[in-house]
Amino acid sequence: MTGAAKFVMIAGAAIFIIGFIMQFVNFGRLPGDIVIKKGNTTFYFPIVTSILASIILSAIFYFIGRLR
Template sequence: MNQLPKTIMIIGVVIFAVGFLMQFIKLGRLPGDIIIKKENTTFYFPVMTSILVSVVLSGLLYIIGRFK
């Protein structure tokens, strides 16, 4: 039960760090993202951005899991 506050604090720090970094690192519009522009609409599907975020989060969670 003592690990719940520690876990919540780690999650908060990670969310803060991701929010801070997103101001400076513009994810999106990477090569491989699908952008379809028509007359009045634009469809944007971030395929490569999603893969990149997934790999980074998987690595981060793997590292956090090893310390428990």
């Protein structure tokens, strides 16, 4: 198995696991996320959710890199 095939399989498994977990855990609307409602328009910017996802993904990729 080539390195690219192994990477695609691991990435697919990770996306599957994350998608499965997200069904049971509500990551949206964390404290610190920006929500602006004016009239019938809503602007939602998930800054804290984005930072949290970045930290988690960075840790996952760090550990995957250490396993190589």
